[in-house]
Amino acid sequence: MTARFTVLKDIIVVDRHTGLMWQREASPDRLMWPEGFAYIEGLNAAAWAGYDDWRYPTQEELATLLMPEENQATGLYIDPAFGSQRCLWSSTEAGHHKSVYADFYYGDLYLVEQKYANHFVRAVRGDRL
Numbered sequence: 001m002t003a004r005f006t007v008l009k010d011i012i013v014v015d016r017h018t019g020l021m022w023q024r025e026a027s028p029d030r031l032m033w034p035e036g037f038a039y040i041e042g043l044n045a046a047a048w049a050g051y052d053d054w055r056y057p058t059q060e061e062l063a064t065l066l067m068p069e070e071n072q073a074t075g076l077y078i079d080p081a082f083g084s085q086r087c088l089w090s091s092t093e094a095g096h097h098k099s100v101y102a103d104f105y106y107g108d109l110y111l112v113e114q115k116y117a118n119h120f121v122r123a124v125r126g127d128r129l
Helices: 033-045 059-063
Strands: 005-008 012-015 021-023 087-093 098-103 108-113
Touching: 033 087, 059 087, 059 098, 059 108
Parallel strands: none
Antiparallel strands: 005 012, 012 021, 087 098, 098 108
16 A cells, blocks of 8 residues: 555545545445435435545546556556455546446546446545546
8 A cells, every 4th residue: 555545444545645535445236327326325324434425426536546557466456445346437427328437457437328337336525626
């Protein structure tokens, strides 16, 4: 783990470069894009980790987690401070019923139909980038 990320309470990660706070692990199940909003609402209703202002990350925010090189231990382009989920939705819509997701196995952002794919959701909090 680099000095950029700090793990708190073993369930959240603080990014010192962006000031954002992330869920360490993403949603327990893969979700279609619209279902991710209900997942975030549930976190806030439960004041998960002591906070009630979690939100869906933007594509720009997820892009900050993409590492320039693959981690040899995990095979993913994300710091090992995070869970091993490969694909994560962003809140960013593009085109008709399409949204952007980050694929940490290939190390890039992609566009897909919102109700075609199931990906994980990793909540974030803090000022939007």
